[in-house]
Amino acid sequence: xxxxxxxxxxxxxxxxxxxxxxxxxxxxxxxxxxxxxxxxxxxxxxxxxxxxxxxxxxxxxxxxxxxxxxxxxxxxxxxxxxxxxxxxxxxxxxxxxxxxxxxxxxxxxxxxxxxxxxxxxxxxxxxxxxxxxxxxxxxxxxxxxxxxxxxxxxxxxxxxxxxxxxxxxxxxxxxxxxxxxxxxxxxxxxxxxxxxxxxxxxxxxxxxxxxxxxxxxxxxxxxxxxxxxxxxxxxxxxxxxxxxxxxxxxxxxxxxxxxxxxxxxxxxxxxxxxxxxxxxxxxxxxxxxxxxxxxxxxxxxxxxxxxxxxxxxxxxxxxxxxxxxxxxxxxxxxxxxxxxx
Ligand code: KG4
Ligand code: ZN
Numbered sequence: 001x002x003x004x005x006x007x008x009x010x011x012x013x014x015x016x017x018x019x020x021x022x023x024x025x026x027x028x029x030x031x032x033x034x035x036x037x038x039x040x041x042x043x044x045x046x047x048x049x050x051x052x053x054x055x056x057x058x059x060x061x062x063x064x065x066x067x068x069x070x071x072x073x074x075x076x077x078x079x080x081x082x083x084x085x086x087x088x089x090x091x092x093x094x095x096x097x098x099x100x101x102x103x104x105x106x107x108x109x110x111x112x113x114x115x116x117x118x119x120x121x122x123x124x125x126x127x128x129x130x131x132x133x134x135x136x137x138x139x140x141x142x143x144x145x146x147x148x149x150x151x152x153x154x155x156x157x158x159x160x161x162x163x164x165x166x167x168x169x170x171x172x173x174x175x176x177x178x179x180x181x182x183x184x185x186x187x188x189x190x191x192x193x194x195x196x197x198x199x200x201x202x203x204x205x206x207x208x209x210x211x212x213x214x215x216x217x218x219x220x221x222x223x224x225x226x227x228x229x230x231x232x233x234x235x236x237x238x239x240x241x242x243x244x245x246x247x248x249x250x251x252x253x254x255x256x257x258x259x260x261x262x263x264x265x266x267x268x269x270x271x272x273x274x275x276x277x278x279x280x281x282x283x284x285x286x287x288x289x290x291x292x293x294x295x296x297x298x299x300x301x302x303x304x305x306x307x308x309x310x311x312x313x314x315x316x317x318x319x320x321x322x323x324x325x326x327x328x329x330x331x332x333x334x335x336x337x338x339x340x341x
Contacts, residue, residue, distance in 0.1 A: 003077035003108075003323065005069075007062070007101065008316035011094030012086025012114045013141065014038075014045045016057040019313035020069035021080075023320055025124050029068035030307065030314035033057040040180045044170065045140075051089030058097050065313070076105055080319030083111040083329075084336035085141075091335035099331050110319040111329040114311075115142055115339070116154050118277030120318035121308035123151065130273055130302060134265045138258060138286075139278035139311075140166035140181065142339070143212045145265050148275060151321040156339070157265060158210025165254055166280045168214035172221050172250050176243045186247045187283050193241075193248030198224060200253040205260050210268070212257060221250050254280075255289045262290070266299055277304040279311070 003023065010017040014035040020028040035053045039045050066073060081098030083091060102109040119135040135146040135154065143165045145158035163171065166183055173182020178189065200220050203213040224246055227235050236242060262274055276290060281304050294301035308315050322328075 005071065005075050006078040006080055006317075006319060007065070007073075007076045008080040008112070008313040008319065009058070009062070009094045009098050010082045010114070010311060010313040010316060011054045011058060011090050012082045013090060013311060014050045014053075015311035016054050016061050017311060017313040018058075018062045018065040019316065020065050020071065021314065021317045021320070025127070025317050025320065027124065027314040027317065028070075029065045030312055031061050031065040031068065032312050033061050036181055043174050043180050045087070047087045047089055050087055051093055054090055054093035058093060062097070073101075073105065076101070076107060078108055078110065078319070078323060079105070080110045080112050080316045082114045082117065082316060083333065084113055085339045086114055086335075086337060088335060088337040091337065095333070095335055103331060108323070109329045109331065109333075110322050110327070111333055112316045112319050112322075115144060116152075117315040117318050118304065119146065119148060119154070119275045120151065120321075121277050121304035121315040122275040122302035124308065124315070124317050125305045126302055130275060132271060133273035133275050134262065134269060134271050135275040135277070136258065136262055137278045138165045138276070138280035140164060140170060142278060143214075143258075144339070145210050145261060147269055151318065152325060152327070157269075158212070158261060159339070160212040160214065162213050162215035163218060165212070165214060165258060166278070168218050168254065169280065171218050172247070175218075175222050175225050176238070176247060183280060183283065186251055187285065189244045190248035190251045190285065193244030193246070195248040195252035197245035198249035200249055202253055202257050202260070205257055208264070208268075210261055210265050212261065214254065217250065217253055221246055251283070251285055255283075255286045258286065259289050259293050263293060263297060266297070272298075273300045273302070275302050277309065277315075279309055282306050282309040
């Protein structure tokens with residue numbers, strides 16, 4: 001058919017987002033209302049607060065996306081909505097709004113997987129086919145390695161057995177008394193720290209398995225910051241230099257493991273293309289380490305552009321791929337909070 005303009009909604013966690021995307025993947029507008037301030041004092045996302053904020057913010061965000069794109073709702077040919085994975089209450093707000101738009105505008109509805117959308121952000125930027133590839137999604141909720149067989153077929157080949165990488169950044173930031181969300185703050189103070197001041201664990205790095213674990217690393221930072229439980233000897237005071245050094249050494253350990261597992265996955269599956277998405281992909285040290293690895297090992301690297309790294313609705317452009325394949329959702333669909341394999 002001749003569908004041309006898509007309205008996309010994303011409300012899976014604590015970002016309320018809407019975008020207008022053309023069929024050639026041009027993102028005409030990409031509006032995000034962050035709830036970070038509401039959750040900051042809790043040091044993490046509080047699900048009920050997130051759901052309520054989506055109810056408040058969603059329609060103004062859609063209105064803004066439509067206005068910025070210079071269109072009206074009547075111009076919309078297709079509705080895309082993230083239905084998995086995420087917080088159940090948050091997802092339900094977006095899905096209910098999306099169904100209402102689809103029913104009242106009488107246009108098709110497409111269900112989008114948030115994690116796949118994070119990887120598809122690379123495809124939007126590249127403006128050419130990138131599949132098959134290995135994909136790594138590193139965010140506050142996920143550290144997942146995928147075998148991306150095509151634009152719509154993703155097989156999970158590795159994931160974290162405890163904390164996600166972004167979650168580890170956020171928890172370590174809390175330990176170092178930095179604001180939430182912690183990733184950007186760790187990166188900022190790490191710039192003035194010594195990445196080899198502390199020799200932290202690189203869990204699973206020498207093993208073939210493609211899984212991650214960051215909980216031991218987080219605890220190691222905690223012990224360096226606050227002392228080991230029961231130990232007589234107290235650590236030095238947590239002054240600025242020590243905070244910077246702990247942040248830099250922690251960041252280096254995470255980056256080493258993430259880059260190491262990507263290289264192993266490329267090798268194991270004999271692929272030459274690597275896609276990186278999710279909030280942690282905004283990290284400058286991670287990006288430069290990936291670029292070095294790509295040069296050294298001669299693979300084709302695609303990191304999600306910064307505006308598509310943290311949660312947004314522009315990356316829901318993957319819905320056009322589903323549309324081309326006739327994969328439409330019916331108005332009875334429900335959300336799926338858990339990770340889909
Ligand atoms: O993709 P995202 O917006 O939301 C989830 O789906 O989780 O990712 C948010 C996560 C947070 O944990 C945040 O601390 C982390 O991405 N993050 C960063 C940076 N910017 C955001 N981590 C490290 N360095 C950054 N510059
Ligand atoms: Zn995300």
